[in-house]
Amino acid sequence: MSHPDSAGGASGSSRPLVPVLAVVGVGLIGGSFAAALRRAGQVGEVWGVGRQVATLEQARKLGLIDRPATLQEAARADLVLMAVPVGATRATLDGLAPHLGPDTVVTDAGSTKMDVVRAAREALGGRIGQFVPGHPIAGSEQSGPGAAFADLYQDRTVILTPLDENPPGAVGLVEQAWGTCGARIRTMRPGEHDTVLASVSHVPHLLAFAYMAQVLEAADAPLRLDLAGSGFRDFTRIAGGSPDMWRDIFLANREAMMQETAAVRRALDAFEQAMRQGDAAGLQAMLETVSKSRRAWRAGQPSPDTNE
Amino acid sequence: MSHPDSAGGASGSSRPLVPVLAVVGVGLIGGSFAAALRRAGQVGEVWGVGRQVATLEQARKLGLIDRPATLQEAARADLVLMAVPVGATRATLDGLAPHLGPDTVVTDAGSTKMDVVRAAREALGGRIGQFVPGHPIAGSEQSGPGAAFADLYQDRTVILTPLDENPPGAVGLVEQAWGTCGARIRTMRPGEHDTVLASVSHVPHLLAFAYMAQVLEAADAPLRLDLAGSGFRDFTRIAGGSPDMWRDIFLANREAMMQETAAVRRALDAFEQAMRQGDAAGLQAMLETVSKSRRAWRAGQPSPDTNE
Known part of the structure; x- marks a missing residue:
């Protein structure tokens, strides 16, 4: 399952595609993303952000994350995946925005995109180019870190709705990360x-x-x-x-x-x-x-x- | 699976509950009814009525029926199950009515009951008491005689909507037949x-x-x-x-x-x-x-x- 030739990343013993990954919401969706990248050797360290200490501790024991982190810390990661209910998108982005690293790329897993893009524009302003909206069409009846598994995205579709402001490198990183998870990428407009x-x-x-x-x-x-x-x-x-x-x-x-x-x-x-x-x-x-x-x-x- | 004490019928070596059963429409529903009664030793002979010779021949080879029959012949059986689309109920009853044996009981498996009762009253007139309306809540995605199996009705519900004109013996026979198939009986008004x-x-x-x-x-x-x-x-x-x-x-x-x-x-x-x-x-x-x-x-x- 490793992808030694992933463009833009690096293989095995050298620098992974995502040196530091932050996952906000370490449940089925976020946890499975981390698990797939880790199994492929394409992630260095995984930080988990969440409101419930017990959930984060469970995620750590399961090996999904290396340590809990705050939103402020997460904002300095190489890639941030927001895997939260769409109604929590704005608050999450508000927490990230003041501390956002200059090269940090943020993506999401929300089931709607127009409102997520609107929230991102409001929260991030001139740094909106760092946010690449996405929606993995995958999941299961189960939820929580205990339900996460590295194969969840294998042969599933992930829809990305890139923004005009996104630099190619940011979109490419998100595409490669999902590709490493085994997903097929489709690109659409948010309204579509x-x-x-x-x-x-x-x-x-x-x-x-x-x-x-x-x-x-x-x-x-x-x-x-x-x-x-x-x-x-x-x-x-x-x-x-x-x-x-x-x-x-x-x-x-x-x-x-x-x-x-x-x-x-x-x-x-x-x-x-x-x-x-x-x-x-x-x-x-x-x-x-x-x-x-x-x-x-x-x-x-x-x-x-x-x-x- | 045998029901040696079925009230009104008889066990094993003596007279079965249904000496002659006629099934109109030998598909999943009709074929499974015949198979369950036969397995329980509660049926003597099974006649199959249908428009397609090939289907009847398949049902015979599968042991669901003993021989094909016409509607006119079926009308002399002890029990007739009509397992046809509800729109074919009236034509089936019209075919049975002129030849209906004085002690023959007719029942059906239709998914609606008000219109079936209306059709039966029109077709049978003064002999409406010989018709006991029913609806087995059972089935599968498959159809045809090849899909029939004796356990289809095990622990399923069969709704009967007896008429005021039905003598207790007629209702009792239909109840016992479905009971032999392993079904639970519920009695309701047709409109309900x-x-x-x-x-x-x-x-x-x-x-x-x-x-x-x-x-x-x-x-x-x-x-x-x-x-x-x-x-x-x-x-x-x-x-x-x-x-x-x-x-x-x-x-x-x-x-x-x-x-x-x-x-x-x-x-x-x-x-x-x-x-x-x-x-x-x-x-x-x-x-x-x-x-x-x-x-x-x-x-x-x-x-x-x-x-x-």
Whole structure:
């Protein structure tokens, strides 16, 4: 798994790609990033930043980090990964900004990008070029340092949304770091990222939460939940997601999401119209198009787990 | 697995619970019913009715049925299970009605009950008492006789919606047959069944189909589908369902379904209102209620597969 020829870094016994890595939020996402870079021999020292001493101590015992650090210290690392809920991005950047090393590169793992870029511009001002926004499409149902593992990003997609102010070296460092983790890099504009992720991740979560809320409000909710089967189980699995994380995402990406929910409502209108009219042929045609496409989607391929 | 003490039937070497069973539609549902009764020694002979000779021949080679039969012949069996799409219920009953044996009991496996009962009343008239409506909440992603297996109904729920005209013996026979298959019996009114199934099965399918249709209509659909992950995968799995089956269900149960979709739209309105207002605390409370309930749902228990 080592990458001795990583451009811009160095191999084995010489200088690693990231001499000092700081991870803010040493959970599944941040911890797995550190673990993958360490296994590849591409990191010198790993500092962990977090609010909970016990979590940092656990991360240290697991070998994910070498020592806890403050945000002020982290700001002098070669690379800083912010792996925090998107709502905590601004506060993290505010803590880093006054102490930011001249060559330090900061990146993030947030599920939305427009609001993260906005927060970064406000916090970093003229040093915005040091921030390279990113979003690894990977994760699992588990969380915390105990869930971290070096293979999490293997063959997963990481979306980067570089800014016009980013020097090529900063983008290159982040690309190489994720590449060392085994990830494929895709580059998009922040707005494009937010629209696509609203469509395939945030809106399904919102629909699952809203649907489930409605079932729970029914007078006969216990009977309904008792008779629910595997369709219900899979359709609502994502409604068990973290309230903190999804509150932040739903607020941060609401504009793109509401464009998508309006389109979903129109699609539902079309189905209901065909039902109301007893239009069996029309309904059949609509269902066939969808069913065929869904069955063809990554047919035969295991789908990636995502933290979306 | 044998039930030597099944009330009303008889054990091992003596008369089985169902001397002659006719199964109309020998696929996963009908074939598994036959296989479970045969394994328990509670069926004498099994006749299979279907439009496709090859399917019946496959069912015979698999030992699910002893021989093919016509609807006219099936009408003289002791028990007839109709395991056909709900839209084919009326035609099946029309074929049985003129030849129906005086002691023959007919049941079904349809996913809706109000329309099935209506069709049965029209087709059977004064002999409606011989029809006991049912719905096994079991199934799998597979279909056809090759997918049938005797354990399909083990620990699954079968809902019966008996009619006022059903003599106790008719209901008892159907209950015992499903009990022999290892299923739990629940008795409900047809309208109650349709409301509950609309809520926990039919509406999730409709939402998944409508959501997926909307994604496919987007100009950048290929990009969206390429970046979709495990949340999308699980949320849309049921949108790969059979167009024929779901066309029939969506038409048959549209009234109950539209009551439910109206409630889902109101729940979505409430979430979007909180998002629009930037009401983080309100959103958090809504998400926590749902997430907690979803995580508690059958926690630690494997969920049943269903054909819903």
